[in-house]
Amino acid sequence: MNAKGSITAFDIDDTHFYGRTDSPDTLYYLPGEPIPEADSLGRPTLTLLQTPSTSILQLGVQFTLSNASQKAALPKIAAQQPAFASARLQPAFVSVRKVAVLLADGSGNLTELKSSVSSSFPPYATIFSVSLTPAQSAQAVGALNGRSGLLFVEYTITLPPEVAATMNGAGQQVRRTDVGKWFPGSDGLSHLRLAG
Numbered sequence: 001m002n003a004k005g006s007i008t009a010f011d012i013d014d015t016h017f018y019g020r021t022d023s024p025d026t027l028y029y030l031p032g033e034p035i036p037e038a039d040s041l042g043r044p045t046l047t048l049l050q051t052p053s054t055s056i057l058q059l060g061v062q063f064t065l066s067n068a069s070q071k072a073a074l075p076k077i078a079a080q081q082p083a084f085a086s087a088r089l090q091p092a093f094v095s096v097r098k099v100a101v102l103l104a105d106g107s108g109n110l111t112e113l114k115s116s117v118s119s120s121f122p123p124y125a126t127i128f129s130v131s132l133t134p135a136q137s138a139q140a141v142g143a144l145n146g147r148s149g150l151l152f153v154e155y156t157i158t159l160p161p162e163v164a165a166t167m168n169g170a171g172q173q174v175r176r177t178d179v180g181k182w183f184p185g186s187d188g189l190s191h192l193r194l195a196g
């Protein structure tokens with residue numbers, strides 16, 4: 001940011017916001033964690049295909065705020081930072097170094113199943129197709145049943161200087177989401193496909 005206006009930075013829930021006081025019509029956000037890519041009904045685009053010999057996990061993920069999260073943030077922004085009450089929300093531009101799918105074993109140790117790069121622009125979308133062993137597949141089913149601490153997606157990002165300056169100069173960050181949180185209750189069972 002240039003010297004024309006000072007930067008205002010603040011956090012709401014787990015999202016970091018920043019904007020310039022001389023341009024209060026735009027407010028940038030840095031999500032606290034990745035979110036699932038959603039289908040036309042708003043459900044995560046995740047499928048676990050199980051056959052007698054193999055299992056394949058397919059999922060889409062993004063690093064952005066959902067429309068619902070943006071709408072929920074607006075009254076909180078107005079209450080906490082009235083100067084930005086009418087601001088248009090825009091994603092902060094970051095460089096995504098890596099996106100990884102991680103799985104916990106029975107002891108809680110994380111194994112990287114697969115990594116990829118994302119699109120180079122918001123919403124930084126990434127699609128995975130991962131072959132799983134029977135044990136890994138069982139852990140993934142647990143996540144579909146809403147159990148936390150089993151399956152994760154992690155973004156490693158580099159922040160541009162203007163964003164890092166609002167976060168104590170922290171230029172590289174890791175943002176992780178727990179896939180189990182995508183499926184409250186037994187909602188995830190509809191994403192399990194059995195074949196053979």
